Amino acid sequence: MSDPFFPLSLAPGAESPAPERVSAEAAPGVGRQALLAHFDALLQPERFKDYGPNGLQVEGRPWVRRIVSGVTASLALIEAAVACEADAVFVHHGLFWRGQDGRVTGWMKQRLALLLKHEINLFAYHLPLDAHPLLGNNAQLGLRLGLQAFEGLAGRFGDQALGWLGQRVDKAAFASPAELALLTERALGRPVTLVPGRDGPVERIAWCTGGAQGHFEEAIAAGAHAFITGEISEPQAHYAREMGVSFIACGHHASERYGAPAAAGHVAEQLGLFHQFIDVDNPA
Numbered sequence: 502m503s504d505p506f507f508p509l510s511l512a513p514g515a516e517s518p519a520p521e522r523v524s525a526e527a528a529p530g531v532g533r534q535a536l537l538a539h540f541d542a543l544l545q546p547e548r549f550k551d552y553g554p555n556g557l558q559v560e561g562r563p564w565v566r567r568i569v570s571g572v573t574a575s576l577a578l579i580e581a582a583v584a585c586e587a588d589a590v591f592v593h594h595g596l597f598w599r600g601q602d603g604r605v606t607g608w609m610k611q612r613l614a615l616l617l618k619h620e621i622n623l624f625a626y627h628l629p630l631d632a633h634p635l636l637g638n639n640a641q642l643g644l645r646l647g648l649q650a651f652e653g654l655a656g657r658f659g660d661q662a663l664g665w666l667g668q669r670v671d672k673a674a675f676a677s678p679a680e681l682a683l684l685t686e687r688a689l690g691r692p693v694t695l696v697p698g699r700d701g702p703v704e705r706i707a708w709c710t711g712g713a714q715g716h717f718e719e720a721i722a723a724g725a726h727a728f729i730t731g732e733i734s735e736p737q738a739h740y741a742r743e744m745g746v747s748f749i750a751c752g753h754h755a756s757e758r759y760g761a762p763a764a765a766g767h768v769a770e771q772l773g774l775f776h777q778f779i780d781v782d783n784p785a
């Protein structure tokens with residue numbers, strides 16, 4: 502898919518068949534800075550105004566053979582990465598966010614101490630990982646739901662064009678908001694929260710992974726019949742009923758499980774590195 506926001510998109514050769522899965526022992530490895538350059542070239546963090554630093558957040562050992570990807574740099578994920586003898590962890594939610602008070606105490610001390618003790622590099626990409634047109638969270642969620650964005654600018658909405666707008670791949674409509682909610686439940690393997698808007702066919706569907714409930718009004722303005730995101734807050738239920746646009750909250754974690762393994766797996770394949778996605782379950 503051509504994308505107006507990612508002129509570089511995937512690197513040449515990305516469409517070629519995937520090589521055999523690389524075993525950790527056979528992986529030749531790559532330097533930390535070269536790996537960072539590959540992630541940056543793919544995800545183009547300089548194009549986003551984000552809530553925290555994208556790229557290398559914690560410096561580990563200089564040479565990387567094994568990458569573990571996950572949604573969040575939680576203690577459980579870092580422990581799993583240690584058990585896998587990973588040289589690098591690649592996540593959507595890193596450790597550092599605007600507004601933190603900056604003290605290395607409590608959970609921050611525990612996570613940082615474990616990374617530093619084992620010299621594991623931490624790479625984190627937030628909005629750039631939501632937005633990548635093929636490997637990002639929105640693209641990968643759309644794939645699971647059988648949705649495709651409209652071509653070009655018509656397929657995006659909202660702040661920094663982070664929201665996606667489109668329809669079913671077969672261009673048919675869902676018979677009702679409930680049918681779309683059921684499909685989402687089946688695709689993600691978990692219950693969702695549906696606040697139905699107008700009853701009847703649902704054709705134009707907006708989606709934005711994670712905690713994007715604040716983008717609901719932009720989705721309504723873009724002409725969506727339904728909006729899918731991870732979380733819901735109190736006001737959105739009223740907006741859904743009053744504006745006739747259905748709201749589906751399918752879980753922040755559940756909606757963002759697919760971008761990190763897609764992007765990390767892609768770069769690992771390019772560089773001949775071992776890669777493993779570890780899903781640390783999260784009900785939220």
Ligand SMILES: [Zn+2]
Pocket residue numbers: 593594710711712753757
């Ligand atoms: Zn998120």
